[in-house]
Amino acid sequence: MKICGITAEYNPFHKGHAYQIEKARQAGATHILAVMSGNFVQRGVPAMLDKWVRVRAALSGGADLVVELPLPFATASAETFAYGALSLMQATGCVDMVSFGAEDEQAQLQKVLSVLLSPEFEPVFRLRLIGGGSYAAARSQTVEDLAGEETAAVLTRPNNILGIEYLKAAHRLGFSPQWAAIPRKGAGHDQHGEEKGLMSASYVRHLLEAGDWSEAQKGLPEICLPLYQQAFVSGVAPVRLGNLERNMLAILRTRPLDWLKNLPDVSEGLENRLYAGIRQARSIVELYQLVQTKRYPQSRARRMALHGFLGVTASMQKIRPPYLRILGIGFGGEEILRQMKKTAVIPFSQSLARLSEESEDAKRFAQLEAAATDQYVLGMPKPLSCSWEFTAPVVKERRSRHVG
Numbered sequence: 001m002k003i004c005g006i007t008a009e010y011n012p013f014h015k016g017h018a019y020q021i022e023k024a025r026q027a028g029a030t031h032i033l034a035v036m037s038g039n040f041v042q043r044g045v046p047a048m049l050d051k052w053v054r055v056r057a058a059l060s061g062g063a064d065l066v067v068e069l070p071l072p073f074a075t076a077s078a079e080t081f082a083y084g085a086l087s088l089m090q091a092t093g094c095v096d097m098v099s100f101g102a103e104d105e106q107a108q109l110q111k112v113l114s115v116l117l118s119p120e121f122e123p124v125f126r127l128r129l130i131g132g133g134s135y136a137a138a139r140s141q142t143v144e145d146l147a148g149e150e151t152a153a154v155l156t157r158p159n160n161i162l163g164i165e166y167l168k169a170a171h172r173l174g175f176s177p178q179w180a181a182i183p184r185k186g187a188g189h190d191q192h193g194e195e196k197g198l199m200s201a202s203y204v205r206h207l208l209e210a211g212d213w214s215e216a217q218k219g220l221p222e223i224c225l226p227l228y229q230q231a232f233v234s235g236v237a238p239v240r241l242g243n244l245e246r247n248m249l250a251i252l253r254t255r256p257l258d259w260l261k262n263l264p265d266v267s268e269g270l271e272n273r274l275y276a277g278i279r280q281a282r283s284i285v286e287l288y289q290l291v292q293t294k295r296y297p298q299s300r301a302r303r304m305a306l307h308g309f310l311g312v313t314a315s316m317q318k319i320r321p322p323y324l325r326i327l328g329i330g331f332g333g334e335e336i337l338r339q340m341k342k343t344a345v346i347p348f349s350q351s352l353a354r355l356s357e358e359s360e361d362a363k364r365f366a367q368l369e370a371a372a373t374d375q376y377v378l379g380m381p382k383p384l385s386c387s388w389e390f391t392a393p394v395v396k397e398r399r400s401r402h403v404g
Contacts, residue, residue: 003336004029004097004180007069007085007166009037011047012205012228013057016101016198018221020182021062024099027180031332033095034063035085037074038369039239039376040310042081044302046239046379048205052392053231055328059397060223064332066395067348068325070365071372072316075306076264080317082165083172087320090175093343094336099180100166103157106181112154113167115147134295159184209238235382243379245284248309252278252287255308263307264314265300274304310372322361324348328395350394 004024010017021032036058038051047054055066073084089095102109115121116139124145128138136155144152154160163181170177199207199219207216208228217225231237255278260271270291277290284305291301306312323346329337340348347358356366370389377384 001030001335001339002028002096003031003033003092003094003339004099005033005035005085005089005092005095005177006063006099007035007082008058009041009047009074009201010034010054010058011037011041011201012049012208013054013061013221013224014199014201014204014219015221016201017058018061019198020099020101023182024097024180025062027097027099028178029097029099029180031064031336032062033089033092033336034058034066035069035088036066036327037069038071039373040071040075040306042075042078042303043299044075044304044306045241046244046376048208048238049228049231050236050239050376050380051327052395053227053237055395056397057221057224057227059328059330059333059395060227061221063328064330065326065336066328066330068327068369070321070325071310071369072264072312072365073321075303075310075312076317077300077303078162078165079168080264082162083169084317084321086166086169086173086175088324089177090170090173091321091324091344091346092336092340092348093345094339095177097178097180098166098170099182100163101159101184102163102181103160103184104154105183106163106179108151108154109160109164109167109181111147111151112143112160112164113171115143115151116164116168117171118146120146132295134297136297205238208232236380236384238381239376239379241284241379243381244309244375247375247378248284248305249278249281249287252305252308260308262313262315263304264312264317265304265307266314270296270304274308278308310375311368316365316368319361320346322346322359322365323355325352325355326350326394328397330397352389 008017024032039047041047058066067088069085073081089098121142125138125142128141140152140155143155204216204219257271257275260274274291277287281287281290287305288298288301292298326348347355349355352366356363373389374386377388
């Protein structure tokens with residue numbers, strides 16, 4: 001048995017995700033363990049489809065076991081996102097391979113990583129930051145200074161950036177899996193349209209929002225469209241940021257300045273800018289515009305606003321995930337779980353309530369997850385009551401895997 005770990009949001013699961021799973025199996029994986037974001041995603045927004053719909057799609061599309069990436073990591077910057085995911089894979093004790101998408105070959109990513117880990121990087125990087133540019137720009141410029149323009153160009157492509165963070169997180173953790181870097185195929189990140197039979201997740205979301213089911217079907221495995229249609233018809237999708245806007249602003253206006261200092265990504269007095277923006281903004285989009293600058297891009301503003309709304313603090317991102325929460329069990333999932341019983345180094349369970357009893361950190365994470373979902377369901381066309389995290393059953397898919 002060779003278990004391959006894949007980190008994804010599956011927002012929604014589409015043909016590109018099925019292609020990645022297929023390529024991982026061609027590389028030797030017999031089982032796929034997916035570490036999936038929950039109801040809020042890295043862009044600092046709610047997922048269009050709730051985690052249970054997305055888990056069912058992932059299992060139908062080829063995953064064997066789906067575990068949840070806890071909220072503090074799922075909504076974090078690329079570095080922390082990757083660290084949380086790789087921590088979970090390592091904690092299973094049985095993930096042999098890690099797959100990720102990339103625009104360039106793994107050797108090119110490794111070359112960038114060696115520069116980032118070199119002793120020369122940090123002092124040059126700090127000097128670049130003093131110049132007033134963004135973190136991403138300063139990092140890219142530093143790599144160019146130390147290794148040349150061609151190597152720095154690797155950092156301009158979105159999948160490469162996250163791939164490098166996976167490699168860096170593994171180095172930090174002392175985790176040495178076999179790597180399977182899958183060349184990016186089809187439409188680019190956030191690109192509209194279809195290319196080589198594949199669409200970007202953002203374009204699929206656009207089509208689903210517009211109700212263009214026939215066009216969306218072209219980018220989805222056949223079995224997924226009925227799942228998404230059912231979610232829309234039943235009123236649990238699409239979940240929109242706009243539906244949560246008043247809730248977000250109301251809660252953010254109660255956050256004192258000293259409390260905002262504890263948010264992730266807040267440094268250099270940025271809490272003052274965030275606090276002033278919260279006092280002035282009449283919409284979430286306006287808040288983003290008030291906070292963002294050349295140095296602090298809108299992606300950072302979105303995450304800060306979401307973390308302030310949900311109560312995610314920087315201290316939560318500085319510890320390893322305290323448990324493995326099982327969201328879905330597919331065709332080969334029971335075999336992975338039997339292996340994890342022998343090898344896992346942190347608690348795992350299908351029950352969030354049971355996991356919350358394991359430690360103080362586990363209790364803190366579980367309570368945060370439950371409270372966040374209580375807010376998330378208010379963004380649905382037909383809002384649900386509280387405690388969905390504790391009442392929704394684990395998803396089980398016993399049929400053979402589907403692809404295509």
